Amino acid sequence: MKQNLSQVQSLQWKMNQSLLQSIHLLQYTGMELIEYIEEISKENPLIEEINFDHDLASYKSVSASLPAIGEINQKELTMYDQLKQQLYTVNLTDEIKPIILFGIDSLNENGYLDISLELWAEKCNTTEMKVQEALTLIQTLEPSGIGARTLQECIHLQLKQMQFYQPFMEELLMMHLDWIAEENDEAICEHFGVAIEVVDEIFRQVKACHPKPGQLLSASAPEFIVPEAHIYNENGNLKISFYKWNTPIIEITEEYKDLSSFKGDAAVYLKEKYKQIDWLKQAVSYRKQTLERVIQSIVKRQYMFFEHGSFMLQPLTLKEIAYELGMHVSTISRTITNKYVQTKHGVISLKFFMQSGVPQRDGKQTASFVIKQLMKELIEYEDKQKPLSDEMIKKQLYNEFGITIARRTVMKYREQLNIPASIKRKGTGG
Structure with a gap:
C-alpha cells in the first residue's frame, strides 16, 4: 500500500513538474x-x-513602407519603425497615409525634416496643403519635437507639449534664440516687458527640451519586436x-x-x-x-x-x-x-x-481606446480661445458619435491622455 502511494506521489510530482514547465514557457516570446x-x-x-x-529578415512587413528586420541600418530602423508603429492608433485615410510615411522616411537621424514641403509635395504628387496636414500629424508623434524643421521649431513643439505658454514665446524663439542661449535675461525683460521670474521659468523650460529628439529613439540599442x-x-x-x-x-x-x-x-x-x-x-x-x-x-x-x-x-x-x-x-x-x-x-x-468598455444605451459597449481617440480629435480641432469643457466633450461625443459617457469618465480619460483641463488649454494653439 505504501509503495502504491509512493508511486502515485512520484507520478503526481512528475506531472506537476511538466505542467509547471508548460506554464513557465507560456510567457516566453x-x-x-x-x-x-x-x-x-x-x-x-x-x-x-x-x-x-x-532568417528573421524573411519576416516581411505588410506595407512596403515598413522595413523588414535586417533590411536597413539598425539605428534608422529603431527610430523610423517606432514612429511608424505609432500610426496604427491613428485613423488615417488611404490618401494621407503614404504622404505621412514618406515624411517620416525624410527625417534625419536627429528627427528633423530634411526636405522642403514643396519637394515633399512633388515626390508624393500632392498639394502642399496635404503635405502640411501630414507634417502636423507627424509632429504629434513621440518624442515631441519630431518633424521640426529648425531648432527653434523643435523647442516650440516641445514647449507646446509641456503646455508651457507665453504670448511672445514664438517671437522669442524665432527672432532672439541667442538671448536664450546666452541667458540674457535683461534683454528679454526689457524687450517683452516681463518680470525676471517669467524669464527664469523660460530658461528652465527650454533647458528641459531635447535639441535632437530623434536620438531619444536611436541612441539606445535597438530592441527588435518579432x-x-x-x-x-x-x-x-x-x-x-x-x-x-x-x-x-x-x-x-x-x-x-x-x-x-x-x-x-x-x-x-x-x-x-x-x-x-x-x-x-x-x-x-x-x-x-x-x-x-x-x-x-x-x-x-x-x-x-x-x-x-x-x-x-x-x-x-x-x-x-x-x-x-x-x-x-x-x-x-x-x-x-x-x-x-x-x-x-x-x-x-x-x-x-484587451480593452475595457463603456456601456451604451443599446446594451452594447464602446472600447475605451476608441473613446479616447475621439476625445483627442475633438480637442485637437477645438477653438483654442473657447476650448471644450469635459461636459461639452461629453455632449459632443453623444451628438456626433452617439456615445453615452459620464462627465467623470471623460475627465478620467482626459487625464490618462495627459491633456490638461479646458481652462489650461485656452490660447495654447498655434
Missing part, C-alpha cells in the same frame, strides 16, 4: 523560447540541434499564419537514440535527460496550442479592427477569452505577455486588444 532551449542544450548532451527559421503570427486578408477572409520560430523542433543526437548500450550511472543519467527533453517537447507543444487558440479567439472577436482599423476596436477582457477557451485568466495573461502579431496596421501587442 518565440525568440526567448529558442534561447531557453539553447541554454538547456548546453547541459543536455542528447540535444543535437534546435530547428527553427533562422511577431508570433501574421494576420492578413485573403480573398475576403482573415487568415492567421504562425511563424516557424514560434515552434522550434528539438533533434536528439544519433548516438544517444538507443540507450540499451549504456549501463549503470550513465544509463540513469541519460534516462533523466530523455525525460527532460520529453517534458520540454510537451511544454513547447502546449505553448504553441495555447498561443494559437488565444490569437484565434482575439482575431475572431476583433475582426472589425483587423479589417477597418483602430476606431473599430471592440471591448474585450482576459476573462472573456478565458471563459471561451475554458482556461484560467492567469493562463491567458501569461500567453499574451510580450507577444505581438503582424497586421496591415503594424506590429501590435496582443495586450492592446
Whole structure:
C-alpha cells in the first residue's frame, strides 16, 4: 500500500513538474523560447540541434513602407519603425497615409525634416496643403519635437507639449534664440516687458527640451519586436499564419537514440535527460496550442479592427477569452505577455486588444481606446480661445458619435491622455 502511494506521489510530482514547465514557457516570446532551449542544450548532451527559421529578415512587413528586420541600418530602423508603429492608433485615410510615411522616411537621424514641403509635395504628387496636414500629424508623434524643421521649431513643439505658454514665446524663439542661449535675461525683460521670474521659468523650460529628439529613439540599442503570427486578408477572409520560430523542433543526437548500450550511472543519467527533453517537447507543444487558440479567439472577436482599423476596436477582457477557451485568466495573461502579431496596421501587442468598455444605451459597449481617440480629435480641432469643457466633450461625443459617457469618465480619460483641463488649454494653439 505504501509503495502504491509512493508511486502515485512520484507520478503526481512528475506531472506537476511538466505542467509547471508548460506554464513557465507560456510567457516566453518565440525568440526567448529558442534561447531557453539553447541554454538547456548546453547541459543536455542528447540535444543535437534546435530547428527553427533562422532568417528573421524573411519576416516581411505588410506595407512596403515598413522595413523588414535586417533590411536597413539598425539605428534608422529603431527610430523610423517606432514612429511608424505609432500610426496604427491613428485613423488615417488611404490618401494621407503614404504622404505621412514618406515624411517620416525624410527625417534625419536627429528627427528633423530634411526636405522642403514643396519637394515633399512633388515626390508624393500632392498639394502642399496635404503635405502640411501630414507634417502636423507627424509632429504629434513621440518624442515631441519630431518633424521640426529648425531648432527653434523643435523647442516650440516641445514647449507646446509641456503646455508651457507665453504670448511672445514664438517671437522669442524665432527672432532672439541667442538671448536664450546666452541667458540674457535683461534683454528679454526689457524687450517683452516681463518680470525676471517669467524669464527664469523660460530658461528652465527650454533647458528641459531635447535639441535632437530623434536620438531619444536611436541612441539606445535597438530592441527588435518579432511577431508570433501574421494576420492578413485573403480573398475576403482573415487568415492567421504562425511563424516557424514560434515552434522550434528539438533533434536528439544519433548516438544517444538507443540507450540499451549504456549501463549503470550513465544509463540513469541519460534516462533523466530523455525525460527532460520529453517534458520540454510537451511544454513547447502546449505553448504553441495555447498561443494559437488565444490569437484565434482575439482575431475572431476583433475582426472589425483587423479589417477597418483602430476606431473599430471592440471591448474585450482576459476573462472573456478565458471563459471561451475554458482556461484560467492567469493562463491567458501569461500567453499574451510580450507577444505581438503582424497586421496591415503594424506590429501590435496582443495586450492592446484587451480593452475595457463603456456601456451604451443599446446594451452594447464602446472600447475605451476608441473613446479616447475621439476625445483627442475633438480637442485637437477645438477653438483654442473657447476650448471644450469635459461636459461639452461629453455632449459632443453623444451628438456626433452617439456615445453615452459620464462627465467623470471623460475627465478620467482626459487625464490618462495627459491633456490638461479646458481652462489650461485656452490660447495654447498655434
